[in-house]
Amino acid sequence: MALTLKLEIATPDAVVYSEDVEMVTLQGIEGQMSIYPQHIRLMTQLVPGEMAVQKAGRQDFLAVGEGLVEITNEHVSIVTDMAVAADSIDEAKAEEARQRAEARLRNQTSSQEVASVNAALARSLAQLSVRRRHRRP
Numbered sequence: 264m265a266l267t268l269k270l271e272i273a274t275p276d277a278v279v280y281s282e283d284v285e286m287v288t289l290q291g292i293e294g295q296m297s298i299y300p301q302h303i304r305l306m307t308q309l310v311p312g313e314m315a316v317q318k319a320g321r322q323d324f325l326a327v328g329e330g331l332v333e334i335t336n337e338h339v340s341i342v343t344d345m346a347v348a349a350d351s352i353d354e355a356k357a358e359e360a361r362q363r364a365e366a367r368l369r370n371q372t373s374s375q376e377v378a379s380v381n382a383a384l385a386r387s388l389a390q391l392s393v394r395r396r397h398r399r400p
Contacts, residue, residue, distance in 0.1 A: 268300045270316060272327075272341045279346045280325075286317040287339050291332065291379055298339055305334040311385040324349040326393040328386045345386050352394040358367045360387035 272280040272289055288297045292308040309330035330343030362379045364383045367376075 266300060268298070268302070268336075269338045270341075272325075273347055274342065274343055279396070280316075282318060284314075284316050284318045285320075286315075288315040288317075289327070289332065289341075290314075298334055302334050302339075303334045303336070305332075307332050307334075309341060311345075311389040311394070314346075315391070318323045324393055324397050326352060326386075326390040328389065329382065344382070345389075347390060347393075349393050349397040352390045354391065354394045355396065356389050357390040361391060 267283040267285055268287075270282055270284045271278060286297055286299050286377060288295065290310040290312040296307075308329060309332050311328045312326070314325045314327045316325065326345065326347045326349065327341070328343050328345030330341055332333060333340045360383065364387060365379050367380045
């Protein structure tokens with residue numbers, strides 16, 4: 264039985280993660296789930312928030328946006344609009360993006376604009392949450 268599974272995360276810009284890992288914890292549309300090797304096949308929607316990746320006995324954290332997740336017994340493929348490692352998040356820029364999105368929400372009229380701004384707001388809130396939870400002293 265395999266002790267690891269291959270995690271691949273792709274954004275519109277690049278493949279941002281491609282490693283063998285021991286476990287992945289993410290927020291799906293039905294709630295939080297942890298994925299281990301030999302998981303049953305599953306497809307679900309990824310919800311913006313925090314993703315934890317366990318590799319070599321240590322955990323790394325990423326902020327992720329909306330997306331799709333495909334799980335097999337030895338592979339997790341994620342296509343998302345954002346994936347940023349906790350250590351790479353610029354808190355000041357994420358806070359600016361949050362403030363801009365909230366200001367735009369107050370001034371938007373069309374439902375398409377509201378949906379777009381809500382998505383941007385969710386991405387910035389995910390980054391802020393992950394960065395603030397995993398600050399290193």
